[in-house]
Amino acid sequence: MRIGIMGGTFDPIHIGHMLAAEAAYDAFQLDRVWFMPSHIPPHKQGAGATGEERLQMVREAVHGNAAFEVIDVEIRRGGVSYTFETIRELQELHPGIQFYFIIGADMVNYLPHWEHIEELAQRLVFIGVRRPGYELALHELPAFLHDRVVLAEMPVVDISSTDIRERIAAGHSVRYMVPDQVFEYITRGSMYEI
Template identity: 90%
Template sequence: MRIGIMGGTFDPIHIGHMLAAEAAYDTYRLDRVWFMPSHIPPHKQGAGVAGEERLQMVKEAVQSHSAFEAIDHEIRRGGVSYTFQTIRELQALHSGAEFYFIIGADMVNFLPHWEHIEELAQRLIFIGVRRPGYELALDELPAFLHDRVMLADMPVVDISSTDIRERIAAGHSVRYMVPDRVYEYITRGSMYEI
């Protein structure tokens, strides 16, 4: 079983996340893609809404794709969400699975700074999804990462969760920037409004 893991804050999940996951799924013929909201991301100050709400938005977003699934592993564990710890636990729970971690192009160049990156690189393959505005310097990565990062291309969409939160706070529409069911969930809960 080839399982892609799409980790992130998903605050909120948007079509860019969905396109990245689909690009990795299609390019590398993954069997499943698990969307896993972080509890507390190590590289950000925190999320705008609680983990359970972010998890519910992810569930709404992936509902129509038979190979996509929302998992609550990091939300349930709590604390800072370090990928190496999560992968250790997931591999113990799913001993036959081959894991791929899907990241945006902006994170590829940052990989050498991840906690326990050498161990993590031995445990899985990273799929770096090319996004607009980010140059990848794969040849500048440490040698142990050279054959542990594969690339996938996605359509050019320049959307960020930060932009979506700011648009909502300013009273602007985010319809079509997020999946329809996520838009409905955000609207029902009046999320991100000032």
């Protein structure tokens, strides 16, 4: 079985995340994509929404897509979310599954800085999803990553969670930037408003 893991803060999850997951699912004929909200990502400031709120937004977003699931392993574990710890745990729980980790183009060039990246690269393949504004320099990656990073193309959508939070705080609409169920969840909870 081939499982793609779409990790992220998802603060909030938006259509760019959904398109990236679908692009990886389609391009590499994955059996499923597991969306995995991080508790505290090592490369970002704290989230605006709680872990449970972000987890619920992801559940709302993937509802109705049989190929997409949500796992809460990093939220449950707490602390800083290091991918190598999570993959070790998932491989112990699910032996025999081939894992792929789906990342945005901005993270591909940053891979050499990930904790225990050499071990992680031995355990899985990274699917880098091209998005606007980021140049990929795969040839500049360390040699051990050259055959551990593959690329998927996705439609051009220039949306970020930061932009969505800022728009909401400024009183602007984010309808259609996030899945409908997520828009309703954010609106019901008056999330991200100042």
